[in-house]
Amino acid sequence: MMLNRQVDLNQLLELLSGVLDEFGGLMVVDKKGCIIYTSAKFSEYFFGLGFWEARGQRVEDLLPDSGWDQVLANGLPCTGMVWNVNDQELLASWLPIIINGRLQAAVAVVGMLVFHNIEEFIALAREISGDRGKLDYYREEVKRLWGAKYSFDSIIGNSLAIVEAKRHAWDIAATRSPVLITGETGTGKELFAHAIHQDSPHREGPFIVLNCAGIPDSLVESELFGYEAGAFTGASRNGKPGKFELANNGSIFLDEISELPLNTQAKLLRVLQEREVQRIGGSSSLKINARVISATNMDIEEMVKKGLFREDLFYRINVFSVKVPALRERLEDIPVLSEDFIKGFNVEAGTRISGLSKEALCLMMKYEWPGNVRELKSTIERACLDARMGLIKPENLYYIRDRMKNKSANHESRTLTLKEAVMNTERQLIIETLQKTGGNKKKACELLDINRTSFYKRLKTLDIDY
Ligand SMILES: Nc1ncnc2c1ncn2[C@@H]1O[C@H](COP(=O)(O)OP(=O)(O)OP(=O)(O)O)[C@@H](O)[C@H]1O
């Protein structure tokens, strides 16, 4: 949740509580996890406390394992969680509140579409049906909180390579077909996934993310498909919806899909073919209408060849594909990207960097960027911290200078094996002899005292084309 300077935290809380108290509730915690605000409904219903009583308490004491620490640690939203409160299952999300570039607090939005009883539902329905404008306003707010964070405008770059990738992705976004986003690490695949959802017919629905590499094999299926109460030991008493269920009418983003275990791949294929999902331990199926966006930085076609990824699943998820180009293929984007990162970092860290010096830019253009835009971003941040103000100079780019030095040192100092050294000498001797004889191979054989058959074999092995 990025806010501009004019909005302060109190205004924001007022705005949010007005909207969300109607749907469920919200709570805000500070950076240490202490409650600084709850909507009236939230504290009464969840904690049985008035707002003033809940204020200042540690959220961990009132609601253990709610996930607040994660959002404050990494500054990223944590959506689609299920909290069990008062024997009820509620959909919850933690969203970071970033003001003036700094993470200041986190807000929990809970049970927006859950009503506690039918009277409440009717009362709300009456209220909003009489006021169309208010309904649209709520819808917009809900979308803003649950939807994708980035649009195509967030993907910076003017190079032909990135502009074409964006245009292609934009065309694809308009369809409902599965998309596979490929590209090296740090190229911006996640940004593309968000942007595709934002511009798709599913944009009004939720954008649900599952990082297939981030969860142990044993949990991946319950994350994807959910489970019924008592499906296995350790399962929550109330069961849990899977990411597919949560993504209904929206998009599901399967990040690092190459990491899915083979047996889960088979189950995923079935869900995609039948467009319905059954919770683990459940007996009924639920129709699912979710757009599938996947991403990988692996060569998934090679994995298919090696039998590590199912071919049939590959074709299902890869109806369309978008390849995000590596940064070294679009070095001309470095100035615009750097400018944006510098601006952001100045706000976040209070530095006063005005830009890159010519020499610094020159150095950056010579580097290979194996970590792509992510590496560029962190290089800029380090350089900003190092320089503090004015222009970034080559000496502030110590990180890439070190890496470039190591690379050339590795290149020069590698010791040849005995075999390589012998082959090099042999090669050189044969070429020199052939030069002496003007290309006459018979004479060269005599000079080298070697028979013709072995001579031709040596030419082939040493790749001498004379
Ligand atoms: N074109 C771009 N414009 C602005 N920021 C970008 C761009 N591309 C990438 N970034 C930034 O670079 C970082 C890495 O991007 P992202 O996480 O989308 O990469 P990825 O391809 O998903 O990497 P990985 O394969 O390692 O998961 C993020 O901070 C993202 O905001």
Ligand SMILES: [Mg+2]
């Ligand atoms: Mg990623």
